[in-house]
Amino acid sequence: MISCSVIVPAYHEKLNVEPLTRRLFEALGNKKSKETELIFVDDNSQDGSVEEVERLQKAGYNVRIIVRTTERGLSSAVLRGFKEAKGQYLICMDADLQHPPEVVPTMIQQLEKNPFVLGTRYAPGIEIDKDWPLYRRVISSGARLLALPLTPASDPMSGFFGLQSKYLFNGEGDQRHIIEGINDKGFKIALELLTKIPLPNGGKGSIVDVPFTFGVRVEGESKLSSKVMIQYLQQLKDLYIYKFGIAQLLIFLVLLVLVALYFLSFFL
Numbered sequence: 029m030i031s032c033s034v035i036v037p038a039y040h041e042k043l044n045v046e047p048l049t050r051r052l053f054e055a056l057g058n059k060k061s062k063e064t065e066l067i068f069v070d071d072n073s074q075d076g077s078v079e080e081v082e083r084l085q086k087a088g089y090n091v092r093i094i095v096r097t098t099e100r101g102l103s104s105a106v107l108r109g110f111k112e113a114k115g116q117y118l119i120c121m122d123a124d125l126q127h128p129p130e131v132v133p134t135m136i137q138q139l140e141k142n143p144f145v146l147g148t149r150y151a152p153g154i155e156i157d158k159d160w161p162l163y164r165r166v167i168s169s170g171a172r173l174l175a176l177p178l179t180p181a182s183d184p185m186s187g188f189f190g191l192q193s194k195y196l197f198n199g200e201g202d203q204r205h206i207i208e209g210i211n212d213k214g215f216k217i218a219l220e221l222l223t224k225i226p227l228p229n230g231g232k233g234s235i236v237d238v239p240f241t242f243g244v245r246v247e248g249e250s251k252l253s254s255k256v257m258i259q260y261l262q263q264l265k266d267l268y269i270y271k272f273g274i275a276q277l278l279i280f281l282v283l284l285v286l287v288a289l290y291f292l293s294f295f296l
C-alpha cells in the first residue's frame with residue numbers, strides 16, 4: 029500500500045528525471061520504496077520527459093508523469109500532484125536535484141509524527157545558498173523577510189516540504205477536495221499552505237525542520253522570472269490581507285518600500 033507520494037513539478041527537466049528517480053528510490057531502500065510513489069507534474073515540455081518516465085516504469089520504479097496541456101506554473105502543478113496522490117504523507121521537491129533526494133527518508137520519518145515538515149536552509153551548519161550569485165541572495169533574503177510575519181516557519185521560501193494529507197483536504201473518497209482559498213499562482217506554494225492550512229497551534233511546534241544544503245542546478249535552467257517575482261508580491265499582499273485584514277495592507281506597503289530601499293542602497 030502507498031503511504032507516501034513525492035510530487036515533483038517539472039518543466040523541461042528531461043535530463044533530471046532519471047537521476048532523481050534512481051537517487052530517490054535508492055535512498056528509500058527496499059521497504060519504503062514499495063510504499064512510495066513518485067509523480068512528476070510536467071507542463072507539456074515535449075522534451076522526452078514522458079519517454080524517460082516510461083523507461084523507468086519498465087525498469088520497475090513506481091513513477092508516473094502527469095502532463096498538463098492547458099495550465100502552467102509551479103504552485104498549480106504541485107496542487108495537481110497532491111490531488112492525484114494516493115499517500116497520506118505528501119512531499120514536494122524540485123526536479124533539478126537542488127533538493128537532495130537523500131533527505132526524503134528523514135522527511136517521511138518526521139511526517140509519521142508531525143503535521144508539516146520543512147526542508148530548511150536556515151539551520152546550524154548549513155551554508156545558505158553558498159553558490160548563488162549575489163542577486164539571487166538579495167532576492168531570497170528580501171522575499172524571506174517579507175514572509176516572516178505570516179508564519180513561524182524558518183524557511184517559508186523553500187520548495188522542499190511535506191505534510192500529512194489530512195491537513196490539506198476536506199472530505200473523503202470522491203468528495204475529497206483541497207481546502208478552499210489556496211492561491212495556485214507563482215512558485216511559493218509552501219508559504220501559501222503554511223499560512224492557510226489548519227496546523228495545530230498556528231504552526232508553532234507542528235512544523236518540523238529538516239536541514240538541507242540547497243544544491244546547484246547541473247542540468248537545465250531555472251524558471252524563476254520577473255513574472256514569478258511579481259506573482260510573489262501579489263501573493264504576499266493577499267496573504268497579509270488574509271492574515272491581518274485590509275488595514276494592515278498599508279503597513280505592508282510601507283514595509284515593502286523600506287525593504288526595497290534597503291536593498292537598493294547596496295547598488296547605489
Ligand SMILES: Nc1nc2c(ncn2[C@@H]2O[C@H](COP(=O)(O)OP(=O)(O)O[C@H]3O[C@H](CO)[C@@H](O)[C@H](O)[C@@H]3O)[C@@H](O)[C@H]2O)c(=O)[nH]1
Binds near residue numbers: 105123186215251
Ligand atoms: N510543472 C511545472 N514545473 C515548473 C514550472 N516552473 C518551474 N517548475 C519546476 O519547479 C522546480 C523549481 O524551479 P526552478 O526554476 O529550478 O526554481 P529555482 O529558481 O531554483 O527556485 C527554487 O528555489 C526556491 C528557493 O529559493 C524555491 O522556493 C522554489 O520552489 C524552487 O525550489 C523545477 O523542478 C522546475 O522544473 C512550471 O511552470 N510548471
Ligand SMILES: [Mg+2]
Binds near residue numbers: 122124126245250
Ligand atoms: Mg532550481
